[in-house]
Amino acid sequence: MLAKRLLSAYLVSTIMVGTACAEDTATLNGPIDTRMGRIELQGGYPDAQSVGKIYDEIDFQRASQAYIWATPIVSMEALRLGNKRDWGVDYNDVGLVDGYTTPAVGALTGNNTTIYAGIFTDLGRDGPVVIDSPIGVYGVIDDFWQRPVVEVGPFGPDKGKGGKFLLLPPAYTGPVPAGYLPARSKTNQTFFIGRSFVKDGDIKTAVDTLARLKVYPLSKADNPPETRILKAGSKPMDSIPPSGFDYWKLLSGALDKEPVEERDRFFHAMLKPLGLEKGKPFAPDDRQRKLLADAAQVGFLMAQITSMAPRLANAPSYPGTHWxxxxxxxxxxxxxxxxxxxxxxxxxxxxxxxxxxxxxxxxxxxxxxxxxxxxxxxxxxxxxxxxxxxxxxxxxxxxxxxxxxxxxxxxxxxxxxxxxxxxxxxxxxxxxxxxxxxxxxxxxxxxxxxxxxxxxxxxxxxxxxxxxxxxxxxxxxxxxxxxxxxxxxxxx
The missing domain is CATH 2.60.120.600 (Domain of unknown function DUF1214, C-terminal domain)
Structure with a gap:
């Protein structure tokens, strides 16, 4: 009797398992619809064509997010290249806008009411660099991720009285001579943007103040070379970050000059399968180029709404308005x-x-x-x-x-x-x-x-x-x- 009962239970369980296996097999084979389109399954695995489709989606999504992540450094690199190409301003030069900026200058929210000067440095090439700022200059030195390294003027260590700012590379361990205002950058490249206010319409005095800026490597401090002051006048300039595939070319060039920070290691890993890897030539294949170009288009739109229609709780400035x-x-x-x-x-x-x-x-x-x-x-x-x-x-x-x-x-x-x-x-x-x-x-x-x-x-x-x-x-x-x-x- 016991044997019959056991045999009956075994037969029932076998039938149930067989039924379950039949149902599972039906769901593990054939198509499923997803956000990335239809995926064909074979025993639960995506088929060969679907594997390629999924990897394309992985790389596209990663590149779209990497576009957003890279926004600060690409903007800096575009500004540097625009200054060099259109105005001849290189590292350790002073690019001086010797008049109010006009719409002929393509710059992100450029200001048409202040006289400006800019200085790019490459601490990886030159080591510590000195920027000697006179009284009457207000501004900031940012690293290439647009984080302040040091402020110049009333909010800076010079207290608005001018001084010799000594920019130190990220891994610098050498001595810091007396008489300088040291500031360590987290990136090798930096950008100083300085301004001088116009009083009673006196543009010339503001221009002359900025023209007294000096910049040189610390290694040449005993006999500093003359600083090149390049006045832009009314010359046009385009420093707007490029669209499409060219965006990634600028990013590749910028990242090659900079250390990889802990916070950014995952983004570097996400870009590696797309042919963008620090220290290696940027030579993506046709598949990678297309994905990068498509991701730049979508990334731009994502960054645009993040900026122009922010969902940040601290963005609204006056309740009930759109300011x-x-x-x-x-x-x-x-x-x-x-x-x-x-x-x-x-x-x-x-x-x-x-x-x-x-x-x-x-x-x-x-x-x-x-x-x-x-x-x-x-x-x-x-x-x-x-x-x-x-x-x-x-x-x-x-x-x-x-x-x-x-x-x-x-x-x-x-x-x-x-x-x-x-x-x-x-x-x-x-x-x-x-x-x-x-x-x-x-x-x-x-x-x-x-x-x-x-x-x-x-x-x-x-x-x-x-x-x-x-x-x-x-x-x-x-x-x-x-x-x-x-x-x-x-x-x-």
Missing amino acids: EWVLTLKPDQEAAGYTELDERTDYTFEAITVADGMIKKIPGAGSQYMSAAKDKEGEWLEGGKAYTLHVPADVPAKEFWAVTVYDAMTRSMIKTDAMKAGVSSHDELVPNPDGSIDVHFGPKSPEKDKNWVKTLPGRGWFAYFRWYGPTEKFFDKSWSCRISSLNCSVNA
């Missing part, structure tokens, strides 16, 4: 528990160089920036429509304020036949009876044309509002306008 803080990141790009990937993309997709003085809340000093890419209804700003920005009287800026218009694609000053991309308190604007000012944007000139910035139909744009020397009313938000969103007044 946002330009800088949502910390200067070192590090938060508790993670590195600020989205925050730095938010900024470095549209702008370049970070300084503590752009973030610190110190009334009467530094600068503060807000941006707007949407009107009061939340629609993207479009060049074929007319808009008005009402700026109330008594703008809380000790030095001056400015509003500048940028193209949505290039993130550079909008380029029209008017060659005017913004207005500022330096201009002879037409005020309203109460002292407020209405700034107009659109394709056709309104009655108050001195307050007008021309835009281009069919092209999106965004605006920066800059406060230089923001006062307490800026920080406590008691200024009466509450920075209202741009108002679309007329549909073209």
Whole structure:
């Protein structure tokens, strides 16, 4: 009897297992639909064609994310190459914009209200480098991931009195002579961006101040070579990061010069199967080239919305408006528990160089920036429509304020036949009876044309509002306008 019962149980279990195996076999063979398309399975394994499809998807997704990760360093490399190609500015030269920057200069959110000078260094080639800055220069030296190495001016160790800044390479262990202001960079390449404010329209004095900058390797400090000062004048320059496959060529060149940081090792691993590996020639095959080009297109769009439509909690600057803080990141790009990937993309997709003085809340000093890419209804700003920005009287800026218009694609000053991309308190604007000012944007000139910035139909744009020397009313938000969103007044 017991034997019969055991045999019956065995037969039942065998039938059940056989049924289960039959059902599992049905699901392990044949097609399944996924986000990357239909995948054919053979006994649970993707077939040979599907294996290639899945690897293509792996590499595409990795490259798309690597595009976002690389945004800061590619922007720096594009700026360096643009300076060298178009203005002849090389390492240890001073590139001086000896007048207000115009839309002829293609630079990420370039400023048309300040006189600028730039210096690139290669500490891997030259070892420690000295930048001798005179009184009256304000700025920052960033590494090539756009992290501040040291500030120059009131927020820096020179306290605004000028000094000899000594830039040290990442692995430098040598002596630091007395009389210098040492600062260690995490990258071999650095970029110094310095400015001098124009007082009472005196551009020449601002230019002359920046022309006294000196730069040379520490190894030549006993007999420094004369610093080349290259004045840009009205020469055009293009430093906008390239699209498509060329983006990766710039990245490869930049990464080859820099140490691999612990935080970035996974990204280097993700790019290796795509032919981009530090220390090796960048020679991807046809498959890799296509994937990289496709990923650059998608990566651009991902970076663009991260920047122009951020989902960061600290992005909104005034509740109920579409004005946002330009800088949502910390200067070192590090938060508790993670590195600020989205925050730095938010900024470095549209702008370049970070300084503590752009973030610190110190009334009467530094600068503060807000941006707007949407009107009061939340629609993207479009060049074929007319808009008005009402700026109330008594703008809380000790030095001056400015509003500048940028193209949505290039993130550079909008380029029209008017060659005017913004207005500022330096201009002879037409005020309203109460002292407020209405700034107009659109394709056709309104009655108050001195307050007008021309835009281009069919092209999106965004605006920066800059406060230089923001006062307490800026920080406590008691200024009466509450920075209202741009108002679309007329549909073209």
